[in-house]
Amino acid sequence: ISLSLSILILSTLPFNVFAHRQYGGFYTREKINNLQNNTQKHDWARELKTLTIKKAEPWVSKSDDFLWAMVPGQNTPRCIDVTLDRVAKGPKLLGCLKCGMEVLKYGNYPYEPQFEDKPWKLTCPSCKSVFPTNDFGKFYASAMDERGQFNATKGDKSLLFNEAHPDPSDPLHKYGVDDGFGYIDQNGRSHKFIGYYVWKKWDYISSGLSLLADAYLYSGDKKYARKAAILLDRIADVYPEMDWKPYGDKGWYHSDGGIYMGKIHGSIWETSIVTAFADSYDKILSGSVDNTELYSFLKKQSQKYKIGEKGSRALFVKNVDDGLLRTAYKAILSKQIRGNQGMQQLTMATCAIALDTQPETNLWLDWVFASDGGNIPGLMITTFDRDGTSNEGAPGYALMWGRLVTQVAERLKGYSAYTKHNIIKEFPQFNTTFLVAYRMAALGMAIPNMGDSGSTGSVNSSYADPKFIAKGYTFTKNPEFAKAAYNANKNSADKLGRDLFSADPDAISKEIQKIGEKSGIRAEGGYLMSGFGLALLENGRGNSGVAIANNYGRTIMHAHPDLMNFDLLAFGKWLAPDHGYPEFATNIPSNTDWTGSTVAHNLVFVNEKPQKEVWGGHTKLFKQLKGFGVFELDGKTAYPDLNEYKRTMFLIDAGADSNAYAIDIFKVSGGQDHLYSFHGPPGEISNTGLQLTEQKTGTYAGETIEKGTSAN
Secondary structure, eight states, rough: OOHHHHHHHHHSTTTHHHHHHOOOOSSSSHHHHHHHHHHHHHHHHHHHHHHHHHHHHHHHTTTHHHHHHHOOOOOOOHHHHHSOOOOSSSSOOOBBBTGGGGGGGSSSOOOOTTTTTTTOOOOOOOOEEOOOSSOOOHHHHHHHHTTSOOOOGGHHHHSSTTTTTOOTTTTTTTTTTTSSEEEOOOTSSSHHHHHHHHHHHHHHHHHHHHHHHHHHHHHHOOOHHHHHHHHHHHHHHGGGGSHHHHHHHOOOOSSTTOOOOSSSBBBBHHHHHHHHHHHHHHOOOOGTTTTTTHHHHHHHHHHHHHSSOOOOOHHHHHHHHHIIIIIIHHHTTTTTSSOOOHHHHHHHHHHHHOOHHHHHHHHHHHHHHSTTTTTTHHHHHHTTTTTTTOSSSSHHHHHHHHHHHHHEEEEEETTTTTTTTOOOHHHHGGHHHHHHHHHBBBBTTTTOSSSSSBBTOOOTTTOHHHHHHHHHHHHHHEEEEHHHHHHTSSSSOOTTTTTTSSSTTTTTHHHHHHHHHHHHHOOOEEEEETTTTEEEEEESSSGGGGEEEOSSSSSOOOSSOTTTTEEEEEETSSSSSOBBOOSSSSSSHHHIIISSSTTTTTSSSTBOOOOOSSSOOEEEEEEEEEEEEEEEEEOOSTTTSSSSSEEEEEEEEEEESSHHHHHEEEEEEEOOOOOOOOOOOOSOOOOOOOOOOOOSSBBBBBBOHHHHHHHH
């Protein structure tokens, strides 16, 4: 109903309505004036303005023609891995064309293009080889169609050769050559250098657009708005045709969650890039008023290419409204834009408010709450637990939903034309999300690296962001949020709640300061988070303290089969760490054979079989006193055929040296084979007095089981 209504409304809008919307729906005249006034009143705001303009300088110095030509179209391929192929037989991943798997030491996405210094090139961080070997820039320019978009079939094929080996009789003449669709090696596998480059280029464009939009907000100088508008207008030209599926069907890899849907990106990451585009548009809309240089340039482009009529502000606004915002709306409904819960809701809200056209905008915002749409009410009831996390198993993902929905709440709060829903007031249980990461942080310094979250041994509490906690206070005025934000900010209210767009930007910070000064330091002791499934015992504080963190919650949704796995925090380090996020978020050997297995965790591995994926275990006992803590957890759901699968752990103060005793009692009854698996911290391993026998072949699973067999 919403979609058909929106189309009906669009068809009846008078053409000149586009010219009458001067400011964005979120970045209003009042907000922009407050921001610019703050840069006059406060040194810190003046410094932010200077830094923002400096960052935008490389972009505002680019010519209008260059910016316009930067934006790729649908026929310019894109992907997020050079060699990963989801349909090919054999290994899914090949690594670098020259050094192979060595490049994977540099992470999931090891290539960082140098767009200005080495256009259309990727440099391997391991062996320093540069690919593709041809001058793709020349081929790209030769393949422009009548709309100014790349079409490989129109390109000059004589340009497709290895520049280091120009002789056609040279066996390396075609080595490493990419026409946009990848270099095909001797085994028939594609190395998609340009596809990877174009993915990165889209994000580079998005970043530059955001920098220009921010520079306009701070300065009010329309030259920044003009440059941003050129990018936005061109994005709006190509966006309706963008479709990831043809590339996904080839086996190429992107963030599509395995459904091969998306537009510029896979459907998951599409949420982020479209949200950024819409936000930038909202910021610079007022800068497109009386911007004759902008209109003249766009008109010139429309005379040169078959891209429709251009040359006025009304035509610019109509193009972005239709080509970007309304196209994104339809893509959300078709699930081409769909990520983790909260992502598509934020994209919809940002696009709706940037459109700021009634009643269309409010219909889109209604979708955020509709049961057959964004379904915020249903999600609050079915997937949001009492601790403030979603139904995901890893902290990073479990906390994501709360942060994304908070951004939706902020958008709605900043848009006075929509009063039908107020997330914070309607769903008071949501407020727990502001404290959940703070409670998760062992000794106030480290969130456990459970499931697909963090990395091996990482000591990090960034999810317990004091600025995010302060948002809870801003919304609710609950002093507990102010105290936690103050403590998490190293007992300071500096910058907490700062609102650049407010007439008094530090009003909230002053309130938090008064409350925080009276609250004292973070309380010592552990927590039982029975909604999420985390038992946390503490003894002492900070680097001199000791903590046990046990994950007995869900082992589904970005989790590992590791119910009741524990880690030990002492001396400022995790001493028995989980692997955290896998090396690669794909089904390759390092994940399926080890990281995502039960035996890779501190557990009893029964009958050489992994645990079942379950919603969680049960608490039998939890008590935290000063100098003493204990919990007992029942994990039989993970091994339902057993008679008993239970773990009891104690943390007992050891005296004046700030150390402690950690005691682990694991009770298992049933089954034929029980293997107690325990893992220490990362680093080189040495031993004294042991006579070890080297295993020449295979893996831990057996001498005849090679890596990649997925034994567990």
